[in-house]
Amino acid sequence: MEVFLKRLSQHRDKLSQLEKQVMEYILENPERIAHSNLKDLSRELFVSTATISRTCKQLGYDGFQDLKYTLSKYMTREREEEMTTSPNGLSSHIHRVKKELELTLQQIDEKQMMKAAQYIKESNYVEFFGVGASLPVCVDAARKLTFSGKICNAREDWDELRSVANSMGENDLAILVSYSGETLHILEFSNILKERKVKTIALVGRKNSRLKEEVDLTFHAYITSCYDGELDMSSRFPLAVLLDFIILTYLNKL
CATH class of the missing domain: 3.40.50.10490 (Glucose-6-phosphate isomerase like protein; domain 1)
Incomplete structure (x- = not known):
């Protein structure tokens, strides 16, 4: 998960101020993003759904659903990795x-x-x-x-x-x-x-x-x-x- 979030943050310099706010929220609340829909997130951040979609595209995804899907996969892998972390011997x-x-x-x-x-x-x-x-x-x-x-x-x-x-x-x-x-x-x-x-x-x-x-x-x-x-x-x-x-x-x- 940490690697995924670091990759997102690498795009910081090409974002507008509003897009940076959206990205920061994603970085700070990945669990919430994975369980949110676009309209709820828009109301919570006080930005338009278009701004969120544009931010996701700037981060290298087709849109919010694409980013959410990839984030969910990383979270699933992280749970699996926790089961294989530091095996003994x-x-x-x-x-x-x-x-x-x-x-x-x-x-x-x-x-x-x-x-x-x-x-x-x-x-x-x-x-x-x-x-x-x-x-x-x-x-x-x-x-x-x-x-x-x-x-x-x-x-x-x-x-x-x-x-x-x-x-x-x-x-x-x-x-x-x-x-x-x-x-x-x-x-x-x-x-x-x-x-x-x-x-x-x-x-x-x-x-x-x-x-x-x-x-x-x-x-x-x-x-x-x-x-x-x-x-x-x-x-x-x-x-x-x-x-x-x-x-x-x-x-x-x-």
Whole structure:
């Protein structure tokens, strides 16, 4: 939940004073927002429903219902994560990691792997898009693909990634990596890439995500949320494994 609210606050600078008031109320009262309707919220804040809807769009959502739906999902995940927070003993972590790998491997579709490899083969250029904890996974994959002879890159700066997305074309390939599939920056980049008709592959850690709806091809890694206090210890290695298999399939095609 804290990560979700921090992402909302990142949009503060582009909001009007009235929109900032709406956002602050959302940040301070997420539980209330999840159980409110637009008209009740409008009366409570003394602003129009149009102002609330406009604020939600400025925060990266289609409207109030879209933001409310995403917020509810995060709250559900938080309750689930509380059940898996700080499990006792190393053996429980070993079991978790083993289960993640086994279930990720079980879900691999060889035809999908071949299709992804074909996308790489046919592209002039490959860019990896990942932020936060997903970035190292992208950097590692880009290094391997570069050594294979493919022109590619993985960048850290969000503004640079946005610029790259706006410069890519139909003969390029974008590979987007996101544990939640709901990261606002990644969704922004995917929308730009879609408008520019760039081929896209997504690797996500959750089956139901908005990112899945925005790309041409999706791979799902099985990842279990794991927190120690507020420290996110959730693994990203299942995403790295999937990328390794895609690159190996591409090399075999060569």
